[in-house]
Amino acid sequence: MEKYKRISARLFGNLAEKLGSHLESLEKSLGKSDMGILFRTYVSMMISTSLFVFLGFFAGSVVFLNVILNETLMYSLITGFGVGLLSTSFAFLMSYYYPIQRMKSRAKSIKNNLPFAINHMSAIASSKVPPYIIFKLLAEFEEYGQVSREAQKIVRDVNVFGHDMNTALKQAVERTPSQELQEFLGGLVSVEETGGNLVDFLRVQADEAMFDYRQKRKRYLETLSTYADFYTAVLVAAPLFLVAVLTIMSMVGGEVLGMDIKDAMTLGIYGVIPLMNTAFIGFIHLTQPEVI
Numbered sequence: 001m002e003k004y005k006r007i008s009a010r011l012f013g014n015l016a017e018k019l020g021s022h023l024e025s026l027e028k029s030l031g032k033s034d035m036g037i038l039f040r041t042y043v044s045m046m047i048s049t050s051l052f053v054f055l056g057f058f059a060g061s062v063v064f065l066n067v068i069l070n071e072t073l074m075y076s077l078i079t080g081f082g083v084g085l086l087s088t089s090f091a092f093l094m095s096y097y098y099p100i101q102r103m104k105s106r107a108k109s110i111k112n113n114l115p116f117a118i119n120h121m122s123a124i125a126s127s128k129v130p131p132y133i134i135f136k137l138l139a140e141f142e143e144y145g146q147v148s149r150e151a152q153k154i155v156r157d158v159n160v161f162g163h164d165m166n167t168a169l170k171q172a173v174e175r176t177p178s179q180e181l182q183e184f185l186g187g188l189v190s191v192e193e194t195g196g197n198l199v200d201f202l203r204v205q206a207d208e209a210m211f212d213y214r215q216k217r218k219r220y221l222e223t224l225s226t227y228a229d230f231y232t233a234v235l236v237a238a239p240l241f242l243v244a245v246l247t248i249m250s251m252v253g254g255e256v257l258g259m260d261i262k263d264a265m266t267l268g269i270y271g272v273i274p275l276m277n278t279a280f281i282g283f284i285h286l287t288q289p290e291v292i
Contacts, residue, residue, distance in 0.1 A: 005037070008044040016043035026096055032177040033102040034149065046095040053091040058084030103177045109146040110178035115209035117147040118184065122202040131165050131192065132158060150176055166192055220288065227284060235280060239273050 027039045061080035065071040139151040157168035191201045250261040
C-alpha cells in the first residue's frame, strides 16, 4: 500500500494539486476522518485507481463482447468505453465519499461515548490531577471508541510535538468531526485560560451530558412503544385475521386477485409476511437515533 501511495503521488501529484481547489469538502473530511494520509496523496490514489478501473473494465468488456460473443470490434470498443467510463465514475465517487462516511462514523462514535467519557473525566478530576493526566488516563480506555482516539492525539501532541496542553486542546477542536466534542474542548480551554474551576466544570458537563443521554433514550423508548403497537396490529393481528378468513374461504372455493386461495395463502405466508417484517426491521434500524 505504501508503495502504491508513493507511485500514485509521483505520477499524479501535480494533477491532484490542480484538482485540490475543486475538492475542498474532500480535503476537510479527509482531515477529520483520521485516515492518516495526505490530501495530495489521496487524490493521486483516486486518480490512479480510477484509471486502473477504466482500463480493466474497458479491456474486459472488449474481450468479452468481441471474442466470446463475436460482436463487431467497433461495437465492442464503444460498449467497452461506456462500461469503463461508468465503472470509473462509480470508483471515483466511492473514493470521494469514503472519507466523508468515515468522518460521520467517527462523529457518531464520539457522540455516543462522550457522555460516559466526560463522566469518567469528572471522576478523575476530583482527585485534583492536571488535565494532561486526565486525558492520558482517558486515552488508555479503548471502550470510549473515538473519544479515546482523540485523547490519544492530545497526549501525542504534548509528548511528541512538545505543545502545551491548551494548544493541544485547540488543535483537537480543529480536527475533531464532532460538534459536541468541539464545544466541550472549547469550554475546557476557556476554563484553563481563565483560571476557572476544572472540577466544577467537568461535573456540570457530566451532569448535562448524562441528562441529555437519558432524555434521548427515553424519547426513543417511547417511539419504540408506538412502533410496537403498530407492529402488533399490522404485522401480527392482521395477517392472522387474513389467514383465518382465507382458510374459511378455501373451504368453499374461489380466487383472490386471480389466484387460487391456497396459492395466495402460500405466497402471503412465505413471501409477503417475511418481506413486511424485514422491511419493518429495516425501518427501525434507519429511524433509530444516534444515541440509543
